[in-house]
Each structure stands twice: as structure tokens, then as C-alpha cells.
Amino acid sequence: MSSRHDAYEVLAALRDRIETTPWHGERGRTALRVLRAHLNFAEIAGGPLPRASERQTAEEAGISRTTLRVVYKTVLKPCGWLRRLRVGHGREGSTWYLGDGGSKIPDCGGPALLSRFRSTQFPPDPALEEWTTPETATTADINYTVLGHLMGHDAFAHHALGSAALVIISALHQRPDQTVGELVGTSSVSRATTYRTPKRLADQGLVKHTGETWALAPRALEGFGIRLPDADNGHTTAPAQGWDKVAEQHGTWGVAARRKALHAAERAAYQKAMDRLAEHRSKALVIVRDGRQVLVPVPRPDEIPPAWHAPDGRVLNPVTGGAAADWRVASDGRLILITPSDQRSYDELAAAHAEALSEWESVA
Structure with a gap:
């Protein structure tokens, strides 16, 4: 950029x-x-x-x-x-x-x-003119800001309102007063789920039903359900008072907090393991000089003096003065052993190392 x-x-x-x-x-x-x-x-x-x-x-x-x-x-x-x-x-x-x-x-x-979850939905009934064409349109129309603001809350966890309710609320905020057929297109949610989800949201007092259309209730985005009179609505469930209450009613309150606590414990364990790994120095030679013990670290096996580097990347044998046929010097100065059983390049070895680090981090 x-x-x-x-x-x-x-x-x-x-x-x-x-x-x-x-x-x-x-x-x-x-x-x-x-x-x-x-x-x-x-x-x-x-x-x-x-x-x-x-x-x-x-x-x-x-x-x-x-x-x-x-x-x-x-x-x-x-x-x-x-x-x-x-x-x-x-x-x-x-x-x-x-x-x-x-x-x-x-x-x-x-x-x-x-x-991986197979649908239990019955096949469409031609007599009802169901799904003779693809259920959802090729474009959607949702409010991205609303989705980003709500998606991390416990009320929209998998076993609570879920992602379908999240996108339907975002679609209704983007364009109020939509029919079920319109919501199928704007939210990209299947027709069967679109029929069920607004009714669940209405039980929480988050949406209202007027004729054939649905719209968000006042202050719905704050999670304060407000029961509106509706002649066709026979629901008796008390509306929720805030997103926390919605999560409590679905048994998901505290999921995000527990997830963060778990991640914090994983990070601490991972960092502790990395600190222990950093402390595993190579064995050192101890000499006594003037009555004091002095540690002389042993060079790493994959590090060699610059004098051993040949111009073409090969390694010079300090005894014979010739080049060692099975060894090469990588761009970072480390040794690479080239054998018939392992002909990977340095980039391939680096990629394998990065993959191993990713696996280690996932386990940690």
C-alpha cells in the first residue's frame, strides 16, 4: 500500500x-x-x-x-x-x-x-411451491457493524440464539420491515430457519411482527426486549431484559469469560514451556582460573567458525583443508547435512520447522 x-x-x-x-x-x-x-x-x-x-x-x-x-x-x-x-x-x-x-x-x-451436521429438514413440497429455485439470492444485505458488535456476546453462542439470529438481526437493522421471503435473500438463511428464528427472537421481545413483515423492536440492539401488542401473537414468555439475560435464559452466560480464562491459562503454560526451553543451554566446560570456576560454553553443533565457510556455500574440513561433500552452509550460517535420504532444500527445511512450531503452539 x-x-x-x-x-x-x-x-x-x-x-x-x-x-x-x-x-x-x-x-x-x-x-x-x-x-x-x-x-x-x-x-x-x-x-x-x-x-x-x-x-x-x-x-x-x-x-x-x-x-x-x-x-x-x-x-x-x-x-x-x-x-x-x-x-x-x-x-x-x-x-x-x-x-x-x-x-x-x-x-x-x-x-x-x-x-458435518446433516439437515433433518423434510424435502420441499411441490404443492406448496417450496424451493423450486435456490433458497437464497446471489447477494446478501446485512449491517456489518451490528454483526461485529454482537457476535462476541454469549447471547449468540452456538446453543443460544446462534449465528442465524445474528445475521437476521443484522439484516433487519439494515432494512426494516421484511417478509420471510425477503429475509431469506438478505440474510442468506434457509427458508425453514428464517421461519423459526424470528419467532424465537419475538419470544425475547427483540423483533415485532406486523402483518407479513418483521422488524426490530425498539432498543432491540441493546438486548432489551419490549413486548408489543400483537393479535396474532400468543406467546406468553417474558421478554428478556438485556443480552446478559438472553444468555442466562439459554444457559450460555459466562461462555466467553470461561473461554478467555482457558486461553489465558494456555498462554501462561505455553510461555512457561518456552521459558524452560530457553533455559536448556548446551553443556559447558568448567575450568578453574585464579581459584575461580569459569564456564566455557560449547559451540552449538550447527554453528561453525567463519573460517570454515567456502565461497560456494560448502564447508571446509579444518583437518584436510578440503571441502566436506555432505555439508552445506545455510544463509544464516547454520550447517545443513545433505544425505541421499534427505535432499530437502533449506527453504523446505525452514517450512517444515515452521509447521512443527505451529503444531507445538496448537498443543501448548
Whole structure:
């Protein structure tokens, strides 16, 4: 980017594309939350190359690390929305690149990318003119700011209102007074789920039903349900008073706090392990000089004196003066053993090392 202004223009264009892209299915909506979290990081960083750890992203999106990895591998990475450029290490998060998804939509890749949860929905009834065409439109229309503000709250955890309610609220905030058919297109939620979800939100007093259309109740975005008179509404459930109360009613209150506490404990354990690893120095030779013990560290096995470096990258044998056939000097001065059983280049070895670090960090 030539300037910060150009970077923000790129991010604004990316945000517009995400808002109008249909994110089908539960996995697609979860991927939207992950992508929204990374865009938050990118806006703070001032460009499409944010740094963030898996734990940071999971907390921002309001999901688990396991779910985050699934949608990254099955939706965001193969569809060109998100790519990890550099694996994080220590206190430094991974470096990510935000793409625009190309010409693909989040359900790209065919059957292999379908959710592991099979639908229990009955097939469409032709007599009712159900689903003779694709259920959702090719574009969506949701309020991205609302989604980013609410997605991390316990009220929108998997076993509470969930991602479907999140995008429907975002769609109703973007354009009030929509019918179920219109919501199917603007929210990219299936027709059956769109029929169920506004009724659940109405039980909480968060939406109101007028004729054939739905709209957000006053102060709904603050989570304060207000019961409105409706002749067709036979619900007797008391409306929720705040998002915390919504989470309590669904048994998900405290999920985000427990997730953060778990991540904090994992970070502490990981840092403790790294500190112990740093303390594992090589054995040193102890000599006595003037009555004092002096430690003489032994050189690392993969480090050699500069005098042993040959101009062509080979290693000079200090005894014979010739070049050692099976050894090479890497660009950072470390030794590489080249044998018939291991002909990997230095870049391949470095990539394998980065992958091993990623695995170690995931376990830690």
C-alpha cells in the first residue's frame, strides 16, 4: 500500500464485498464471524496484513478454536478469503492476508465443504411451491457493524440464539420491515430457519411482527426486549431484559469469560514451556582460573567458525583443508547435512520447522 488512505480504501471495498456475499449454512455464517474478526484486526493494523493468534480470533468471533480451524480450512482458505502468511511464535501472533474471495462464494469446493451436521429438514413440497429455485439470492444485505458488535456476546453462542439470529438481526437493522421471503435473500438463511428464528427472537421481545413483515423492536440492539401488542401473537414468555439475560435464559452466560480464562491459562503454560526451553543451554566446560570456576560454553553443533565457510556455500574440513561433500552452509550460517535420504532444500527445511512450531503452539 502506498499510504494508509489507500489501505483503508482496500479494507472498505473488502467490507462491502463481505456484506453482500451470501454466507450459506451454519458453517458459512461462522466463517463470516471469523472473517469479521480478522477485518477488525486489519482496521486496527491499518492494512490487509493483520497479526492475530487463533485465541484472539476465537475470542473476537465468539467461537471455539476448534470451530475456527474448521471454517478456516474448509471455507476461508480454499475460497480465497484468508491466508496465513507467517505462523506466530512466542508472544507474536500469526500474520494473515485478507483476500476478496475472488469470484467464489463461501460454499465453494463442492460436497466436501458441507457441514458435518446433516439437515433433518423434510424435502420441499411441490404443492406448496417450496424451493423450486435456490433458497437464497446471489447477494446478501446485512449491517456489518451490528454483526461485529454482537457476535462476541454469549447471547449468540452456538446453543443460544446462534449465528442465524445474528445475521437476521443484522439484516433487519439494515432494512426494516421484511417478509420471510425477503429475509431469506438478505440474510442468506434457509427458508425453514428464517421461519423459526424470528419467532424465537419475538419470544425475547427483540423483533415485532406486523402483518407479513418483521422488524426490530425498539432498543432491540441493546438486548432489551419490549413486548408489543400483537393479535396474532400468543406467546406468553417474558421478554428478556438485556443480552446478559438472553444468555442466562439459554444457559450460555459466562461462555466467553470461561473461554478467555482457558486461553489465558494456555498462554501462561505455553510461555512457561518456552521459558524452560530457553533455559536448556548446551553443556559447558568448567575450568578453574585464579581459584575461580569459569564456564566455557560449547559451540552449538550447527554453528561453525567463519573460517570454515567456502565461497560456494560448502564447508571446509579444518583437518584436510578440503571441502566436506555432505555439508552445506545455510544463509544464516547454520550447517545443513545433505544425505541421499534427505535432499530437502533449506527453504523446505525452514517450512517444515515452521509447521512443527505451529503444531507445538496448537498443543501448548
